[in-house]
Amino acid sequence: MNVKQVKPVGITDTILRDAHQSLLATRMRTEDMLPVAEKLDGMGFHSLEVWGGATFDTTYRFLDEDPWERLRTLKKHIKKTPLQMLLRGQNVVGYRHYADDVVEAFVTKAYENGMDIFRIFDALNDVRNMETAMRVTKRVGGHVQATICYTISPLHTNDGFVAMARQLAEMGADSICIKDMAGLLAPYDAYDLVSKMKAEIDLPIQLHSHYTSGMASVSYLKAIEAGVDVVDTAISTLSLGTSQPPTEALVAALRGTPRDPGLDLGQLSEVAKYFAGVRKRYRAFEGELMGVDTDVLTYQVPGGMISNLVSQLREQNALDRLAEVLQEVPRVRADLGYPPLVTPSSQFVGTQAVINVVVGERYKVVPKEIRAYVKGMYGRPPGSIDPEAREKILGSEESIDCRPADLLEPELEKAAAELDGLARAQEDVISYALFPQVVKEYLERQSVCGENQREREIVAAIAAVLAQQTNGKQVSPASGATRTRGITAWRLASRGQTMRGSGWR
Numbered sequence: 001m002n003v004k005q006v007k008p009v010g011i012t013d014t015i016l017r018d019a020h021q022s023l024l025a026t027r028m029r030t031e032d033m034l035p036v037a038e039k040l041d042g043m044g045f046h047s048l049e050v051w052g053g054a055t056f057d058t059t060y061r062f063l064d065e066d067p068w069e070r071l072r073t074l075k076k077h078i079k080k081t082p083l084q085m086l087l088r089g090q091n092v093v094g095y096r097h098y099a100d101d102v103v104e105a106f107v108t109k110a111y112e113n114g115m116d117i118f119r120i121f122d123a124l125n126d127v128r129n130m131e132t133a134m135r136v137t138k139r140v141g142g143h144v145q146a147t148i149c150y151t152i153s154p155l156h157t158n159d160g161f162v163a164m165a166r167q168l169a170e171m172g173a174d175s176i177c178i179k180d181m182a183g184l185l186a187p188y189d190a191y192d193l194v195s196k197m198k199a200e201i202d203l204p205i206q207l208h209s210h211y212t213s214g215m216a217s218v219s220y221l222k223a224i225e226a227g228v229d230v231v232d233t234a235i236s237t238l239s240l241g242t243s244q245p246p247t248e249a250l251v252a253a254l255r256g257t258p259r260d261p262g263l264d265l266g267q268l269s270e271v272a273k274y275f276a277g278v279r280k281r282y283r284a285f286e287g288e289l290m291g292v293d294t295d296v297l298t299y300q301v302p303g304g305m306i307s308n309l310v311s312q313l314r315e316q317n318a319l320d321r322l323a324e325v326l327q328e329v330p331r332v333r334a335d336l337g338y339p340p341l342v343t344p345s346s347q348f349v350g351t352q353a354v355i356n357v358v359v360g361e362r363y364k365v366v367p368k369e370i371r372a373y374v375k376g377m378y379g380r381p382p383g384s385i386d387p388e389a390r391e392k393i394l395g396s397e398e399s400i401d402c403r404p405a406d407l408l409e410p411e412l413e414k415a416a417a418e419l420d421g422l423a424r425a426q427e428d429v430i431s432y433a434l435f436p437q438v439v440k441e442y443l444e445r446q447s448v449c450g451e452n453q454r455e456r457e458i459v460a461a462i463a464a465v466l467a468q469q470t471n472g473k474q475v476s477p478a479s480g481a482t483r484t485r486g487i488t489a490w491r492l493a494s495r496g497q498t499m500r501g502s503g504w505r
């Protein structure tokens with residue numbers, strides 16, 4: 001093996017965050033994580049990605065769980081391995097820009113509740129949108145993993161990405177992540193990019209890719225040869241498709257080489273079997289892509305985007321215009337200054353392309369998000385906006401040149417006032433500032449539970465009896481029979497109750 005590094009490559013497993021976000025619509029419950037949490041902790045991973053991204057709002061929205069509670073619980077079970085999260089810079093874990101006081105409080109509380117490594121990115125690679133999150137993470141004692149969103153366009157070059165990494169290093173990054181969210185990074189580009197970064201920047205480099213295009217495992221191997229320090233993989237039973245490359249395959253591929261990560265394949269296999277059982281129960285949330293998305297290879301647009309275009313066209317009864325839309329997508333992206341195609345810019349570009357084709361005149365109709373984008377409200381795009389498109393979209397309206405969050409008033413005090421006694425802790429106020437309606441509804445359900453003390457005790461007693469029937473063994477979600485009982489108890493619990501403290505968690 002021709003390698004530039006001799007130290008073992010570190011592995012971050014994403015099974016508890018990106019893997020189920022990518023494959024199971026972010027639906028994995030904390031109770032399905034805990035039975036293997038200690039085992040994962042003992043395996044020797046560089047870190048475990050367990051929090052952030054879309055997991056934060058989905059736990060409230062769909063699982064009736066508190067994400068802060070999940071973090072504390074995981075930290076109790078995972079004591080040795082650093083916990084890692086994905087943080088969208090000034091967007092925190094949401095979909096708009098928040099004021100600095102929200103970012104600051106979120107990072108501080110995330111650290112206090114057990115987070116170790118903060119992977120911080122901005123969808124436009126505008127480092128001004130990462131400043132506050134990076135500064136506060138550093139101040140509270142967390143690890144700042146500053147992130148570059150990888151994309152392909154006439155403006156994006158490996159030298160440009162290296163320059164951005166240098167800038168992030170100057171801003172205080174502890175490590176750099178190359179985030180290839182669409183699986184576009186080809187193996188020889190990976191080799192070139194990592195080689196250049198390692199030569200110029202004296203920080204650990206971590207690579208995050210998705211299997212969407214089918215290239216991620218080979219790209220990892222070339223990145224490892226070029227000296228990348230850490231890569232992100234997922235336990236096999238929740239890998240491939242739009243998720244990460246399989247952990248076990250990479251471990252086996254590197255066995256006996258200077259970069260052997262030293263993980264035990266037998267132990268990994270046990271964990272894989274466990275998650276095979278977990279995955280079955282979330283079958284209803286499985287995405288469509290299991291293999292390789294050839295559209296990513298052809299059009300360089302991420303998985304999911306083309307199926308969105310198809311459903312938008314179907315709604316307009318214009319499915320026969322797909323070929324025109326696929327030609328319009330790169331034109332709109334060019335007009336908008338070549339944003340990386342990641343949430344939310346992929347939606348902007350796709351929707352505008354559909355509108356342009358269906359309406360029959362470019363930028364005659366423009367959604368308000370795209371107007372805001374062109375105005376600079378999401379930050380500075382990588383390239384300049386096409387003047388003609390700008391004129392049609394904004395007219396004579398001025399765009400802003402400052403960091404978007406500079407225009408935002410503090411939000412926390414107002415959030416606390418609006419919650420009016422519902423907040424149990426500062427964490428609730430932060431969550432409410434991020435997702436007002438979802439979190440208020442969640443907290444209202446919680447406060448109802450609190451009043452029905454008697455009903456709560458009944459549920460706890462039933463759960464305790466059921467637990468005894470399993471011979472005092474820890475409830476194993478992998479076992480069908482036990483699981484049925486578990487679900488029954490959970491259903492009881494979900495009628496206005498929680499199972500906290502009932503022996504089932």
Ligand code: CO
Nearest residue numbers: 018181208210
């Ligand atoms: Co990802």
